Amino acid sequence: MDAAQFLPMEPSPEVTQIHEGDYKDADGLWHCGVCGKARQKKINSPYFHKTVWCICDCRVKELEEQRRKEEYEEEMHRIQRLKDASMMASKFRDAEFSVYQKRKENQRAYDVSRKYVAQFRQMITEGNPKTGEKNLGIVFYGPCGTGKSFTAACIANELMEQNISVVMTSFVKILQDIQGQDEAAYIGMLNACSLLIIDDLGAERNTDYALEKVYNVIDSRVRADKPMILTTNLTFDEMMRNPDIRYRRIYDRIFEHCFPVEIPGKSFRIIKAAQRQKELADYF
Numbered sequence: 001m002d003a004a005q006f007l008p009m010e011p012s013p014e015v016t017q018i019h020e021g022d023y024k025d026a027d028g029l030w031h032c033g034v035c036g037k038a039r040q041k042k043i044n045s046p047y048f049h050k051t052v053w054c055i056c057d058c059r060v061k062e063l064e065e066q067r068r069k070e071e072y073e074e075e076m077h078r079i080q081r082l083k084d085a086s087m088m089a090s091k092f093r094d095a096e097f098s099v100y101q102k103r104k105e106n107q108r109a110y111d112v113s114r115k116y117v118a119q120f121r122q123m124i125t126e127g128n129p130k131t132g133e134k135n136l137g138i139v140f141y142g143p144c145g146t147g148k149s150f151t152a153a154c155i156a157n158e159l160m161e162q163n164i165s166v167v168m169t170s171f172v173k174i175l176q177d178i179q180g181q182d183e184a185a186y187i188g189m190l191n192a193c194s195l196l197i198i199d200d201l202g203a204e205r206n207t208d209y210a211l212e213k214v215y216n217v218i219d220s221r222v223r224a225d226k227p228m229i230l231t232t233n234l235t236f237d238e239m240m241r242n243p244d245i246r247y248r249r250i251y252d253r254i255f256e257h258c259f260p261v262e263i264p265g266k267s268f269r270i271i272k273a274a275q276r277q278k279e280l281a282d283y284f
Helices: 057-085 104-118 120-125 148-161 171-178 183-191 208-223 236-240 245-257 268-283
Strands: 040-044 049-053 137-141 166-170 195-201 228-232 258-262
Touching: 104 120, 104 137, 104 148, 104 258, 137 148, 137 236, 137 245, 148 166, 148 195, 148 228, 166 171, 171 183, 171 195, 171 208, 183 208, 208 245, 228 258, 236 245, 245 258
Parallel strands: 137 228, 137 258, 166 195, 195 228
Antiparallel strands: 040 049
16 A cells, blocks of 8 residues: 555645744744644654644634635626626726715616616516516616716626626717628627617617617617617607607617616706806806
8 A cells, every 4th residue: 555645735835834933842843923823733644654734723814815815806807807898988987876976866767776786687587576577678868968878887887796797888889880890790799798788879870771770789689688778868759759660660679678767857067067167266
């Protein structure tokens, strides 16, 4: 019998490293200079006699803290990779609910958004807790500057923190990107994510070509049975009562899978501009 097969594996350098304050006791074994526990142990058996290294209590805590730090750093890298793949504009990458400027006009949108994030995993696997519907989306609509895009970005960032893939883009960018590419492959890439967010619906050109591409993106997402969120400056009536058949079929397809949430009120940009004007007047 080969006794070597019973010998402990050689320890890693971090286990055998002598730290400042460590000392040898009367037993000839190294002890930890912090907790005083033995860092070595003698093994005596009929086959061999060997002194092996072991880990003291404080070193266990140190290694655990190091492991948690490495896991945290890997988590941050993973989230960054998700954000890099999200196509999200840099100005929205730091959007989060903790800095959401709540007011009476956007309170419902805020509440809906928080609940949407909290129930997202259940919604795409089991269905909405109340209705049983799966893969529901949202259309945030309202005047320019009321925080629709920011609200959608908050949802995106919160989900990416949970390791859920999100793409946030716009039809203007989609129409730019799709030119010269395999349309089916590009749309397939958009549909690979768990949530697709399309910002500023209605800002695209109203050519037959552009509207056909818009419909194809929406239709393919619905057929893939995956959720999407859209933002638009259009009113609900403008979407539901548009006489142009090209638009009507787009909006009909959207509202098959999405429920409307209005974000009314005065533009945050106008409010901030007025504040700056007052600050300048006070300054000069």
